[in-house]
Amino acid sequence: MGKLEGKVCVITGGAGSIGLASAELFLREGAKVLLVDLREADLARALAALDSPNAASFAADVTLGEEVRGYIEAALTRWGKIDVLFSNAGNSGVFKPVTEVPEEVFDSVIAVHVRGAFLACKYGLPAMNDGGSVIITSSIVGVKGEAGGSAYITAKHAQVGLMRCVAKEAAPRRIRVNTIHPGPVANDFQRDVEAGLSDLIGTDATRLLDSLIPLGRHASPGEIARSALYLASDDSSFTTGSTLMVDGGLSG
Numbered sequence: 001m002g003k004l005e006g007k008v009c010v011i012t013g014g015a016g017s018i019g020l021a022s023a024e025l026f027l028r029e030g031a032k033v034l035l036v037d038l039r040e041a042d043l044a045r046a047l048a049a050l051d052s053p054n055a056a057s058f059a060a061d062v063t064l065g066e067e068v069r070g071y072i073e074a075a076l077t078r079w080g081k082i083d084v085l086f087s088n089a090g091n092s093g094v095f096k097p098v099t100e101v102p103e104e105v106f107d108s109v110i111a112v113h114v115r116g117a118f119l120a121c122k123y124g125l126p127a128m129n130d131g132g133s134v135i136i137t138s139s140i141v142g143v144k145g146e147a148g149g150s151a152y153i154t155a156k157h158a159q160v161g162l163m164r165c166v167a168k169e170a171a172p173r174r175i176r177v178n179t180i181h182p183g184p185v186a187n188d189f190q191r192d193v194e195a196g197l198s199d200l201i202g203t204d205a206t207r208l209l210d211s212l213i214p215l216g217r218h219a220s221p222g223e224i225a226r227s228a229l230y231l232a233s234d235d236s237s238f239t240t241g242s243t244l245m246v247d248g249g250l251s252g
Ligand SMILES: NC(=O)c1ccc[n+]([C@@H]2O[C@H](COP(=O)([O-])OP(=O)(O)OC[C@H]3O[C@@H](n4cnc5c(N)ncnc54)[C@H](O)[C@@H]3O)[C@@H](O)[C@H]2O)c1
Pocket: 012, 013, 014, 015, 016, 017, 018, 019, 036, 037, 038, 039, 042, 060, 061, 062, 063, 088, 089, 090, 091, 112, 137, 138, 139, 140, 181, 182, 183, 184, 185, 186, 187, 189, 190
């Protein structure tokens, strides 16, 4: 029997790298999965890759309350309940000194990560089963700062504050709320970030990071998915309010 047998999981950023890897794994573990993402075309590609009757999709912008209510309602309409809410959508913004970050870029990065996770909790919790799990994808930079990351890193720290409050509010219903903190992942999102970082620091950021990570490499999306599975499943039944680092030792 799978670790998520019969559980209904909603994954935002579900057409992206970590979201899709998590959906694949959750399905293999017996879950029903609703992928939420911005664009229908990306969702269609992701659904085709999953090729499962237990997967569905809903196009929504996680920063808009009406659309968040829409994806929650879509999961309830299709499967009648929500056990796992994985708030994982993200954008990177720009990596520049704070004096050069456009206001609208700062606002957009805060909106997707912070407002998106807030709205997921606000509208998702009332619809969730007691004993469920909320997972918010933060980052290694949710617990440490770096020059050039003021928008993204502020957003990733703020998600931890939100998680800590909601973990206490949801505990009477045995709903666990945790953040997961990937280090650098070998995917397009991180390649874009590292291209910007390389320009900023004048050296190859990818090689530099690999030299700093004790395990000596980037993570695969599947490795992040396996840690998300731990938080989604009853294996983490006594884990709430925690920051799960999945960073090859980089933050240690
Ligand atoms: N890739 C890494 O190295 C890394 C490291 C630490 C944390 N993270 C975090 O992991 C999460 C997933 O990132 P990923 O690496 O899979 O990147 P990704 O770009 O492949 O996936 C992110 C997804 O979020 C979606 N998205 C963006 N804005 C949205 C919005 N307003 N509404 C709905 N969907 C939206 C995108 O369309 C995309 O499909 C993000 O929160 C990211 O910050 C990534």
